[in-house]
Amino acid sequence: MSFTLATWNINSVRLREGLVARLMEDEAPDILCLQECKSPVEKIPLERFHELGYTHMVARGQKGYNGVAILSKLPIEDAGDKDFASLGHARHVAGRLENGVTIHNFYVPAGGDVPDREKNEKFSQKLDYLTEMRDWFRDSRPEKAILVGDLNIAPREDDVWSHKQLLKIVSHTPVEVEHLDNVMEAGGWHDVTRADIPEGQLYSWWSYRARDWDTADKGRRLDHVWASGDIRAAAHGSRILRDARGWEKPSDHAPVFAQFDL
Template identity: 65%
Template sequence: MTVTICTWNINSVRLRADLVLRLLAEQAPDVLCLQETKSPVDKIPLDVFAAAGYGHIVAEGNKGYNGVAILSRLPIVDAGTQLFCDTGHARHCAARLENGLTVHNFYVPAGGDIADTEANPKFAHKMEFLANMAKWGADSAPSKSVLVGDLNIAPLEDDVWSHKQLLKVVSHTPVEVEALEKVRTDGGWTDTTRADIPDGKLYSWWSYRSKDWSNADKGRRLDHVWATPDANHVAGSTKILRDVRGWEKPSDHAPIIAAFNP
């Protein structure tokens, strides 16, 4: 059975519940993974999503910041949570479908503004989180799994509007790119987005600071969909839903959707 999975940093699920409902109605993914829900789990409008056909949820939450959730119209069970860095931050949740496919939903720390672990504790936290992710992947040897989320790194030159100008900007520094690649390779993941769209500029995030974000088009690909080979990614199925960034009162991220046939 083919399963469609969508990932989206919603930047407050309660503030943008209507946008979530619109996405569910227009795209009808089987599974929607949200990051930066900024809500305790008991405050997420679950009844609203259930009424739209998404009555199954696995989530972790913090009041006012972080937070991840998996909404599904297919039955799922909680597949555990990784509490990297011992901070109590809600940055990972996982769900397993009846066909055995496990979906991991991550929200990697942004890392602040200075790419220096000694001068910037936020960047040190990000690098520690990535190291823990790599170790988790190496130790657990994930199979029949999909990893999605806001990983807060644009790894390739064509994943940013200007490779040269962003080399020293957090999210595209060589040390972050190297760390993210270690996460990917140690876990045996394939970047399915770039497998489907290998060439050309590709973004999923555009800053709120740009009033004319679409024409300026100074984006970054911070959001990712990875999979193990046995998840059987459906070639050519990936879409970055850029138009969603232009909806009224949007998130600064666009959703990404892809299909799998495990």
């Protein structure tokens, strides 16, 4: 089985239904993982997606915030979810393809603005969330698995526009990077995107606050595609659709793609 997978923090699937449909029409990934859907599952606008061939979905949702969904042209069964850090948030869902590959779709907490556990509860929750991810994958090491999503951390120096200036900014602090590295190591995960694009600045998110995001280009690579060690060699063709950040009324994230031959 060969398939193309995309992951995208859509920042409201109902508000940006048209952008999701545009991606489906223009790029036609076989599987599209969405984060920050901001919708109960029953209100995700499926009719248009079904017309475009995405007739399968596993999702977890809640009103107004969070929410994760896997939309697929390929048959996929619900493989459960886990409430990491007991936040009561819809931040994880898993689906299993007919070939036995499990896809984990994550929306890791952003962590607020202050990178200090004592001063910022949201930052503490983020680190706790990552710690529980580490422990879970260590205890049940994944096989034939793909992990995607908005992990809200840009780990490498060239995953941000300025390593020096962002060292104390949430999403690139050393403690966050260490926690993410621990998740990756515990699960035997491999960064598919950087395996395919090993050198150079690479971003998937640009702030709404920038007057001209494209010219300023102060981005961060917050969105990721990982593969378990047993299928890492099957992944290729990674890319980030930067143009989507410039679509009308866009998400502040761009879709990240990878292909798998399994």
